Amino acid sequence: MxxxxxxxxxxxxxxxxxxxxxxxxxxxxxxxxxxxxxxxxxxxxxxxxxxxxxxxxxxxxxxxxxxxxxxxxxxxxxxxxIARTFQRSRLCLPLSIFDNIMVGNHKRLARGLWFNLFRRAALRAQIEGAFEEARELVRVFDAPLADRMFDAVGALPMIDRRRIEICRALISRxxxxxxxxxxxxxxxxxxxxxxxxxxxxxxxxxxxxxxxxxxxxxxxxxxxxxxxxxxxxxxxxxxxxxxxxxxxxxxxxxxxxx
Amino acid sequence: MNAAPRAPLWPGIVAAALVTAFAVAFMWAENEWEVVGVLAAALVAVLVARRTGWLAPAARAFEMREPAMNCVTIAALLVFVAFFHDDHFPLLMVGTVLVYFTVCLGLTIQFGYAGVLNFAAAAFLGTGCYTAAVLSAHTSLPHLLVLAAGGAVAALVGSILILPVLRTRGHYAAVVTIAFGLLFRTFLEVNDTLGGPQGLKLPSMNLLGMTFNDNFIVAGIEFSFYMHYVLAALALAVLAFAVTRRLERSWIGVSLDAIRLDETAAACFGIHLARWKIVAFTLGNFMAGAARALYALMLGFIAPTNFTFGDSLVMVSIILLGGIGNPWGAALAAALVVVLPEKLQLIQEYRFLLYAAMVILVLLYRPEGLLPRPLRNYLPGWRPR
CATH class of the missing domain: 3.40.50.300 (P-loop containing nucleotide triphosphate hydrolases)
Structure with a gap:
């Protein structure tokens, strides 16, 4: 084994x-x-x-x-x-659902200063791709939530926050x-x-x-x-x-x- | 989400035109009652526009048609300075606002995004200025490089503070930076090579064979020499604005926000706290140092009294007033904080009292600032299908 x-x-x-x-x-x-x-x-x-x-x-x-x-x-x-969630939800409340999930996606996103500041076309493609993927993941949890990807997390009820937290942990596979x-x-x-x-x-x-x-x-x-x-x-x-x-x-x- | 129809541009243009007209009227107003009248009229106009919903289309134009609206804003500023092309005072004001704005963009990256408190802004501004003064007086380095060197040395001096800033949080970090700011000023005052309390003089800025301190004539129209500096400050501000915006709208912006809001969670998702705090702190100090160096060349004189704790505090209060993390907020607040006391001489003496009162009022009634930071708009005009 x-x-x-x-x-x-x-x-x-x-x-x-x-x-x-x-x-x-x-x-x-x-x-x-x-x-x-x-x-x-x-x-x-x-x-x-x-x-x-x-x-x-x-x-x-x-x-x-x-x-x-x-x-x-x-x-x-x-x-x-290894990815985790926290007992007391530790989402970034002022940020959007998408932002929060992207925090969890950190290892699969470009981190270079040069890339992020000056390769806007490549960054754009990455943003669009990551968005599709994040939305698909959220849809598994709750379809209506997937239409609110640019809502602030602070405005969501507890259950949705938990869902987002789990999505944040899962997005990096x-x-x-x-x-x-x-x-x-x-x-x-x-x-x-x-x-x-x-x-x-x-x-x-x-x-x-x-x-x-x-x-x-x-x-x-x-x-x-x-x-x-x-x-x-x-x-x-x-x-x-x-x-x-x-x-x-x-x-x-x-x-x-x- | 459905693809929204493209937002019309004209409400934004109308808004920009009205603001420009107001700014011209405000600048023209001579006595204090006229100034107060123009201010009151503007306040009423904004409130009415908000109540009737006329503000919304303009705000939408700014949000959805951003590249176009950025150009409109620059054009509006150029129209304004063209109005006062031979008048020193308004141009000096515009140059000052642009420099303060650029400095505050640096602080926005540090405090607004990464959450690194910096109450020693004056120390980094001072470093930029003294570097520029020494280099322009004793070397023949091109002045564009002098500005860059001012920023670079400010960033370098900032690295002294990096370790304490990384190891402390919140109030403690604030105290560390305050101490550093005080230390820096004392250092300037006792240092005779840097002019001691008397400070240093700076020569006129030279760029591409133009001497900035001479009035110039184009097509038979005489322009104030300040126009040189205004255009240079505008170029610098546009550059800093573009960098700040792009930073916020990238994965780095997400990482910086995550660090500010929850360091533990950020670390658990692979974000290197130290790395990004250092990047933000250094970049912010560079922008602040370079911009203030240009201002030093414009004024032709610097002294330790320009770099007191109060000056650091003014920068921080601009950010609080405008809305933490919103560059447009910093622009608006910089204009208010710089121009109001100059036009209302009555206030001048009570300037710091006014700043304090403004900050307290804003924190009480609009805790997120005059223009609260909106959610991240990764790609302006982009709405996923």
Missing amino acids: SAPVLALSGLTRHFGGLVALDALDMRVERGQIVGLIGPNGSGKTTSFNVLTGIYAASAGRAEFLGRDITNLRAQAVYEAG PQLLLLDEPSAGMTEEETRELMDDILEIRGRIEGLSIVIIEHEMGVIERITERCVVLNFGRKIAEGTYRQVAAERQVQEAYLGVE
Whole structure:
């Protein structure tokens, strides 16, 4: 079998005396959707932040498609093919939908000062091409939204912002998508819609793997093939949703213990 | 989106003609009451035009027919200066506004796009001027290169500040630049080779065999010598405007905005924060330094008192007033800030009070400035099918 998309071994992060992430081992195979669950403060988002170069790892190793990506800079992690969303939406609100998606498209766009300032014809072709592509992607999520590509993101409701955030992460065609609590702040109905979209997009992008942090257990049960449960930074269970949900330790972590 | 019918050009031309007529009337007004009257009339006209919806077609022409409207604007400015072709004072004003505008375009790239606060503008302006003064007095370098050298040295001196600017954010970055600005002025005052507190004189600008400080006659009409400088400043402003616009409407513009709005998210999408901040800071300082060097040649004299913290603040307030990130806003605000105190001598003494009041009023009632920055218009007139 080929190298897994993601292989973490002993990934650790301390903040002073606090161990936010404690020797996490985890594998994601190609095309898999893996859920990352656990109570608040259990280290889920920290693991994303360490993985994407926002925090340095205190110890351990992260491999992406067989390549060591431990402590790469955020920019290099993105270039390697990992894209993410954020728990609290981090879109550029004054900018248009198209602008925001183009932020995520950075690695496929020309960056040279000379090209951008003086090769206007070539730039024009690039803008038109990128626009078509971005609009197609948005259309998969929501057709009416695709007609509003030049609207400011700040004027959109939460669900549309989530969609745009996911589009921003997907436009660069990453191999691995990290979704940090995509259902936060949305109604059940909206969450279901968004999950439909995510499943559809996975079907369209060959070999896309997803790690999703979620609190909604319904979501986890529905879309993940495997999940990893964290508590106090440590992995306490792993398996299908049914398996982990049946484990006593997991129930205790979520419901507390006498 | 359907292809919209091409927006008509004439409302834009009418608007430009009216603004020009107003500007001429304003310049002509002699006593303070006339000035106030013209101003009030203009204000009423704008409000009425907005209420009746007459402003919209003109705004559309500016937005959708941009290349044509840019030419119309330049033509309007040329008509204005032609009106006052032998009158020193209005031409001096126009030259000053154009230079301030160019400097503010530099600050727009720094602050409006990349979000790099620069309260040391005066230091970079001063660097440009002193470089030009020394080079034009002691070398025979062509004056076009002297301007470029002024910009280049300003950008170079700016690189001293790059490290602290990259490592600090928000208020802290502001404090660092303020400190640098104060340091620079003190350096000028104690430095005898650069004239100390007395400053330096600059010779007349020479270009292609023309001596800029002489009046000239074309087709029997005498022109003020300031006309040379106005045309040079206009050329510089047009160049800076084109660069600023193209920068904003490119992928670099997107990257700069992303950096300003959310550094973490920008980094997570591969945008090199340091690289683009350095590019923006350097480019901005270059434009500011070169433009102010031209102004120094126009005035023929520079001194440390031209480069105080207050002068940095005026530049920043122009940007806030006009609308952060909108070049047209910077143009409008530069005209207001430069010309109003000159025409209303009453205000002159309370100039800084007026700036402060204007900035506070704008922040209170129009927080996005007089002309808020519109969404990025990648390709003017382009609407995807």
